[in-house]
Amino acid sequence: MEISDEAALDECYRTHAPALRSYLRRFVPAQDVEDMIQVVFADLWRSRRRYDPTRSQAAWVFAIAHRRAIDHLRVRRPATVPLDEVGDPPVRERPVADVLADRDRLGRALAALPHAQRQAIELAYFADLTQREIADRLRVPLGTVKARTTRGLRRLSALLAGLG
Structure with missing residues (x-):
């Protein structure tokens, strides 16, 4: 199937979107999967003239999805908290008797x-x-x-x- 019109793109979406969801869940956070699928299909539409109908459509779709997932992960900044905001963990002092009992058991x-x-x-x-x-x-x-x-x-x- 050649992706030359919107009906063909819809058919491509129906065919590949479920597997693409599973594939993208391995790379991007769950909350970003649907957005990534939209990005992939928008990219497919923009590059539809470069698609070679003699080759596997699934391979073409997944190659684009893989590149977009990598791009997404490169741009995304992991959530971090400055160390000075975290503070020191609470210190739990164990009773000396417990420490000595554990040492004796060991x-x-x-x-x-x-x-x-x-x-x-x-x-x-x-x-x-x-x-x-x-x-x-x-x-x-x-x-x-x-x-x-x-x-x-x-x-x-x-x-x-x-x-x-």
Whole structure:
């Protein structure tokens, strides 16, 4: 179908607009989809003489839609709020007794872990080392450190759930 008159444009709209809506939802905010469809079809109408009827109309429509969506996203400014207007988040002080109780539970759970798992976790979280640095320090393969850490964290989680 060649887009040479308004009836052809209406038919093109009926054929492609539903799929175009779904396609554009992936790129532009939901509230802008209908506006983008209008922009796409206005652009189709303006460039109708460049359409090659031997080629896929859907490909032509979606190529224009893709370019317009990119243009829309480039121009759009994300909503931001100046940091000085946001302020600091409220500080919630926990009672000292709760902090000490949590620290005690964590210490008991860590002590219950196998030595290799506890060592990997302590080096990662208390010595602030990367897994590569832990592997170098312990002279073990990186995969071993990853496995020890993963198993240890799973076991630690189960132990903490049981203690608390």
